[in-house]
Amino acid sequence: MPNSSLPIIDISLSEGSQDAQKKKIAADIDNAARQYGFFYLTGYQIPEHLIAECFQAATKFFDLPTDEKNKIAIENSQCHRGWYAIGGEVLDPVHQQEGDIKEGLKIGNDLPLTHPLVTNGTPLHGPNQWPEISSETMPAMDSTLWKKTMLTTYDYFCETGLEVMRYFAMALNLETDYFDHWLTRPDSEPMATLSPIRYPALNQAETALSAGAHTDFGCLTLLAQDNNEGLEIAIPDGTWLSVPPIENTLIVNIGDMLAFWSGGKYRSTLHKVNNRSGRTRQSLAFFYDPAYNTPLINLTDGLSNSSETANETKTALDHLLQKIGDSFSYQKNR
Numbered sequence: 230m231p232n233s234s235l236p237i238i239d240i241s242l243s244e245g246s247q248d249a250q251k252k253k254i255a256a257d258i259d260n261a262a263r264q265y266g267f268f269y270l271t272g273y274q275i276p277e278h279l280i281a282e283c284f285q286a287a288t289k290f291f292d293l294p295t296d297e298k299n300k301i302a303i304e305n306s307q308c309h310r311g312w313y314a315i316g317g318e319v320l321d322p323v324h325q326q327e328g329d330i331k332e333g334l335k336i337g338n339d340l341p342l343t344h345p346l347v348t349n350g351t352p353l354h355g356p357n358q359w360p361e362i363s364s365e366t367m368p369a370m371d372s373t374l375w376k377k378t379m380l381t382t383y384d385y386f387c388e389t390g391l392e393v394m395r396y397f398a399m400a401l402n403l404e405t406d407y408f409d410h411w412l413t414r415p416d417s418e419p420m421a422t423l424s425p426i427r428y429p430a431l432n433q434a435e436t437a438l439s440a441g442a443h444t445d446f447g448c449l450t451l452l453a454q455d456n457n458e459g460l461e462i463a464i465p466d467g468t469w470l471s472v473p474p475i476e477n478t479l480i481v482n483i484g485d486m487l488a489f490w491s492g493g494k495y496r497s498t499l500h501k502v503n504n505r506s507g508r509t510r511q512s513l514a515f516f517y518d519p520a521y522n523t524p525l526i527n528l529t530d531g532l533s534n535s536s537e538t539a540n541e542t543k544t545a546l547d548h549l550l551q552k553i554g555d556s557f558s559y560q561k562n563r
């Protein structure tokens with residue numbers, strides 16, 4: 230499998246003209262998003278020790294007995310939060326004979342049951358399910374610290390996601406803060422999700438995939454990988470390229486919504502996971518998704534905006550519900 234030569238884009242700013250630096254970053258992001266829909270990101274504000282702690286917390290959860298994990302099974306949640314077992318998600322339902330060989334957690338915007346979007350029954354909005362983590366097996370981590378680690382990581386990912394979205398706004402010739410009101414309070418409650426994932430090693434004879442070929446549903450995905458390869462992306466000629474982990478970088482990829490807003494200028498690239506590393510692989514995927522009522526309109530074409538009536542425009546929630554409904558079997562039995 231050829232390795233990708235995806236660009237590594239550094240968003241740290243040095244002394245001197247920040248305007249010029251930001252323009253260069255926006256141009257680099259624009260190029261990568263058109264060409265690959267994927268790039269490596271460095272120079273972000275998320276502390277590396279926090280990412281490491283989040284990986285450890287995820288390992289600690291995944292190592293619990295199934296009975297314990299089942300206490301926060303995603304099937305119990307009204308808003309698609311909690312744990313799903315191996316096979317619980319099928320990212321390529323048209324082609325896969327069986328579900329993805331992975332287990333994972335969905336941790337989202339932790340809204341109380343009293344929040345208006347929860348009391349009015351807006352799908353995908355509500356509280357997370359939190360596991361019982363005993364400090365016995367690893368004294369440094371108990372339930373409180375586990376939750377704090379996940380929520381802190383979530384907040385940092387939101388900040389980095391917003392920072393990257395501001396470069397996309399610049400690249401699309403929109404006001405720099407154009408996307409902010411779809412992604413931040415008080416205007417919006419973003420539907421962002423932190424998803425720790427664990428992929429058992431596949432043996433050579435196995436035909437199943439760790440994650441079937443798919444595009445991501447939302448706006449942006451930020452991904453931290455451990456040091457095991459497995460992620461592969463399709464380039465336009467149909468070749469699959471490996472995207473190996475690089476220390477102190479995140480992968481950023483464009484989801485369906487940003488591809489849509491860009492009028493197809495940016496690629497929501499097909500990718501899959503194939504863990505042939507011989508070891509268990511873990512990742513932290515952060516799906517940065519906007520407010521439920523965000524319209525999926527072409528922002529590069531003023532005419533198409535005005536010709537669409539509010540009723541005809543698909544929203545971020547419509548798209549997520551459709552995609553989640555297609556890929557999680559428990560949703561079909563509801």
Ligand SMILES: O=C(O)CCC(=O)C(=O)O
Nearest residue numbers: 426440445460502512514
């Ligand atoms: O774990 C990875 O490397 C990628 C996961 C992914 O593409 C997804 O869950 O959408």
Ligand SMILES: [Fe+2]
Nearest residue numbers: 443444445500
């Ligand atoms: Fe993905």
